[in-house]
Amino acid sequence: MLLNQFLLLAAVLFCIGVYGVISRRNGVLVLMSIELILNSVNINLVAFAVMTNAISGQVFALFVIAVAAAEVGVGLAMVLMVYRNRRSIALDELSEMKG
């Protein structure tokens, strides 16, 4: 197996995640796109760990999974508060600080 096939798969997932973060209206969907980005990074880390026979890549991937769990918890709490105050989580409507 080529190393590049895993890296290219991770690159495609990363770019799809970037598109999702930029252009989704729903706050929960933006968080899901961030999860796509984090997963692509994990595939990269594990592929390199296997390539260079270093265990630290897999350990780092485990830490990334833990940090993603923490981030989703806090992110969803914030989305919930926005919903509670404004009855909608459309990111377009969060523009009170605008000009």
Added chain:
Amino acid sequence: MNLVLLGTQNPDAPLYVAQNVAFGIIAAMMIFSAFRVVTSANVVHAAAYLVMVLAGAAAQFILLGAEFVAITQVLVYIGAIVVLFLFGIMLTRAPMAGEENPSRDNWLLGGLTALVLLALLTYTLLDGFGGDRLPADLAPTDTGAVSDAIFGTYLIPFEAISLLLLAAAVGAIVVSRRD
């Protein structure tokens, strides 16, 4: 550095047909599901497609021999994070029939950005790693080695992650408290 050179010097390695076919099928499924996550109008459908992507990632980890990371991915990502998402979708009263316009006005610019980024990354990867092959003697990683690394070399980051998870749990409760 020597390990990297060792990994690339196996031109007579056996052609892993089964692994390559499995990789191709799983990668195609992952890319299609990821595309549907960012384009579907129904939030619950997007969560289901996200589960497909996460399961595909776990399968890729098993293909690479990283069994512990694969099982952790299934347990934590699919088992906890997706459940968190579904609770979030429920509590923010997502319309069950799907929204009218799921994308913002700058979706074309976002698509362009993603395409340019993809072109850059593809060129860099093909130029930098060319035809490097994974080691021919790919064996499943010993889980004991992973645990030795976590509780030996990386003990301090491990404790920091524990504190981070505690802070995130307490913080989520405090942020969303009704008072």
